[in-house]
Amino acid sequence: MTTISAKIDNTDKNLFETICTSMGINISAAINAFVKATIRENGLPFAMKATDDPYIYSEENMKILRKSINQIENGSGQxxxxKEIPQ
Incomplete structure (x- = not known):
């Protein structure tokens, strides 16, 4: 592991941290996800957005997502x- 240091506006940092927290992740996890996806896509990969839907970032759903990501990274994903989430 290594450390990356970046200078950003304090207001932007606080807003970013608030959004990350609302998604159930910390700043380090968000940056790591961005770096991995950028490498995988060989370019800017996606936009992450906060949601008010607590199901999306529930611990149960995050466990499923982590398992799926692991399968894809290991080449065994399908x-x-x-399926649409009922409202």
Whole structure:
């Protein structure tokens, strides 16, 4: 592991931290996700957005997402249709 240091506006840092917290992650996890996705996509990969839906970032759902990410990174993932979450 290594440390990356970046200078950003204090207001931006606080807003970013608030958004990360609302998604159930910390700044380090968000940056690591961005770095991994950038490497995988060989370019800027996606936009992460906060949500008011607590189900999306529930511990149960995050466990499923982590397992799926691990499978894809290990080459054993399968493409499938996503099911709509009932409202």
């Amino acid at each position: 493409v499938h249709e996503l």
